[in-house]
Amino acid sequence: MEARVLQLEAALADRDEHIRQVVEATTAAAIAAAGAPQAANPAAQQAAHQAAQAAHQAAIQEKRYNTAARALASTPKFYGTESWRNFESAYLTWYRINRIQDLDADFQKRSLLTCMRGKAIEMTRPKAENTAAWHDAADLNAYVVTMRGVFLPPEESEMSQTEFKIRRQGRKEDVSTYLSAKIALWQMAYADTERSFTTLMDETI
Numbered sequence: 001m002e003a004r005v006l007q008l009e010a011a012l013a014d015r016d017e018h019i020r021q022v023v024e025a026t027t028a029a030a031i032a033a034a035g036a037p038q039a040a041n042p043a044a045q046q047a048a049h050q051a052a053q054a055a056h057q058a059a060i061q062e063k064r065y066n067t068a069a070r071a072l073a074s075t076p077k078f079y080g081t082e083s084w085r086n087f088e089s090a091y092l093t094w095y096r097i098n099r100i101q102d103l104d105a106d107f108q109k110r111s112l113l114t115c116m117r118g119k120a121i122e123m124t125r126p127k128a129e130n131t132a133a134w135h136d137a138a139d140l141n142a143y144v145v146t147m148r149g150v151f152l153p154p155e156e157s158e159m160s161q162t163e164f165k166i167r168r169q170g171r172k173e174d175v176s177t178y179l180s181a182k183i184a185l186w187q188m189a190y191a192d193t194e195r196s197f198t199t200l201m202d203e204t205i
Helices: 003-034 043-072 084-097 105-113 119-125 130-134 140-151 154-168 175-189 198-202
Strands: none
Touching: 043 105, 084 105, 084 140, 084 175, 105 140, 119 130, 119 140, 130 140, 140 154, 175 198
């Protein structure tokens, strides 16, 4: 785990340095181009505008990455002995709150790996970064399904489906809370290829 944290910190430092260089270069180009007469050099003015836009986007991306990297310290922890369904629900909530979806697929998958502790690290080693399972998972959703297969046996998956179907809205429960719970159970009960929005709609209504 310490090696993973150090790897993430090193990647963050490299990315920050790269973005800093891009911002400096584009800003310098914008300043230089802005000094040219607009009527005499419209191409330079357009280049300055594009450079400024690139610098702005780079700054936004840098902020998103830094915020997400700091959020890794607050990921839910999973030791391999507790309920995977409860952990997955907590992880997906953390994922949405911290807008991890704004980052690239590898960062998203690493965020799930950083949750593993103790026995769970050993159990997920065959599916860790740079393994065949890692590369086969095109995005986080696919990687979650892969990890679910390690910790969620078929009988517990059937239990999840039953829990999804019997979940009903409480008399004093607001619609937003009910829908969030119902969708979370639906995601845990079915793999991506098995999910049907018709089933979700019918069971929700």
